[in-house]
Amino acid sequence: MKKKIRKNNSAIKKVVFIAILLGIIVGIITLYFYKTLLLSTISTLITIIVTIIFYIVRKNLKKTTRIKKVEEVFPDFLQLMSSNLRAGMTIDRAILLSSRPEFAPLDTEILQTGKDLTTGKNVETSLLDMSKRLNSERIHKTILLINSGIRAGGDLAILLEQTAVSMRERKFVEKKAASSVLMYVIFIFLAVSIFSPILFSLSTVLVEVLTNILAGLPAVDASVNMPFTLSKINVSISFIKYFSIIFMITIDIFASMVLGLVGKGDEKQGLKHLPIILVMSISVYFLARVFLAGFLDGLL
Numbered sequence: 001m002k003k004k005i006r007k008n009n010s011a012i013k014k015v016v017f018i019a020i021l022l023g024i025i026v027g028i029i030t031l032y033f034y035k036t037l038l039l040s041t042i043s044t045l046i047t048i049i050v051t052i053i054f055y056i057v058r059k060n061l062k063k064t065t066r067i068k069k070v071e072e073v074f075p076d077f078l079q080l081m082s083s084n085l086r087a088g089m090t091i092d093r094a095i096l097l098s099s100r101p102e103f104a105p106l107d108t109e110i111l112q113t114g115k116d117l118t119t120g121k122n123v124e125t126s127l128l129d130m131s132k133r134l135n136s137e138r139i140h141k142t143i144l145l146i147n148s149g150i151r152a153g154g155d156l157a158i159l160l161e162q163t164a165v166s167m168r169e170r171k172f173v174e175k176k177a178a179s180s181v182l183m184y185v186i187f188i189f190l191a192v193s194i195f196s197p198i199l200f201s202l203s204t205v206l207v208e209v210l211t212n213i214l215a216g217l218p219a220v221d222a223s224v225n226m227p228f229t230l231s232k233i234n235v236s237i238s239f240i241k242y243f244s245i246i247f248m249i250t251i252d253i254f255a256s257m258v259l260g261l262v263g264k265g266d267e268k269q270g271l272k273h274l275p276i277i278l279v280m281s282i283s284v285y286f287l288a289r290v291f292l293a294g295f296l297d298g299l300l
Contacts, residue, residue, distance in 0.1 A: 019051035057271055064268050066105055067136045072171070073103045074139055075164040077110060082160035091156070092117035109133055124150060142167065178263055185263050192248075192255040193277050197285035200244040205292040208237050248285065252277045 027044035031037065077098055084094035096114035099107045109130050116126040124147040131140040142163060149159040256277055260270020 015052065015055045019048045019055075022051055023048040057268075060268050061272060063135075064266060067134070069104075070106045070109075070134050071136055071138055073106050074142070075167040075171075077103055077106060078160045078164040078167070082157045082164070085157040085160070091123055106134075174265070181262050185259055188255055188259055188262070189273075189277070192251055193280040194284055196251060197248060197281045198288045200248060201285050201288035202292055204237065204240050204244055205289055205296060207240055208293070209296050211237065244285070245282070248281050249278065252281055 023044040026047040027040040030043040031040035081094050081098040084097055092114050095110060095117060099110040101107060103110065113126050113130045116129065117123065127143045127147060131143040146159060146163060150156060252274060256270040256274040257267040258270065259273055260267045
């Protein structure tokens with residue numbers, strides 16, 4: 001445990017050092033091109049924050065991926081352990097022989113649990129310790145169910161086999177539910193990566209065209225009564241461009257989390273789609289701006 005804490009502290013220090021180093025480099029580059037200390041400081045802070053957030057998200061994604069892999073092979077482990085018990089093996093021997101390389105990363109935890117049983121630790125305690133190390137809520141609930149069956153005096157081999165069957169059936173139901181919401185996932189993906197950037201690009205081009213048109217109109221005499229008048233647009237085009245890009249990035253972040261929640265049942269699982277959505281939305285935004293600007297210029 002202490003070794004793990006030291007390893008985590010070392011990784012955190014390394015990430016903070018890399019983030020500060022990248023921030024200083026970006027700040028120097030910004031200061032060289034823009035000659036503004038305030039903008040250089042802001043870019044340095046943003047780079048540090050983004051680097052740290054990227055590390056946290058990446059670490060959580062790796063942790064979630066590991067848990068998913070363990071949950072997928074856990075029914076196979078229970079089935080194999082049940083077969084070993086039916087063959088007349090002791091519990092510790094059955095667990096040790098249930099470790100397979102194809103069960104990775106569960107195989108190391110299986111070996112550790114078998115060693116705990118060999119050294120005289122209780123079966124229920126060893127299984128609970130394994131569930132805590134795996135850090136999976138689903139496996140923890142399964143272990144609690146198995147322990148309650150052991151305390152009730154049931155046949156452990158039959159109990160493990162039935163638990164494995166139940167976990168497979170639940171996984172099948174989850175996959176079936178995920179396939180039924182596939183249309184919602186596709187719609188959300190298209191909305192944030194294609195339709196939304198086109199609408200934002202259209203708004204910026206329209207404001208730019210209207211600004212140019214109204215700038216060429218002659219001034220209206222105040223003494224003439226008109227039902228309506230066209231006045232100059234006071235909104236900056238640069239402000240609209242930056243607002244559109246920031247708003248798109250914000251929408252993409254929340255949309256990727258919604259995709260993870262709808263498709264996998266976990267918001268963090270959707271963050272792996274964020275880079276693809278960001279690249280597509282920004283690319284579509286600028287391409288649509290070029291196309292719409294050329295089309296409206298030719299029309300007007």
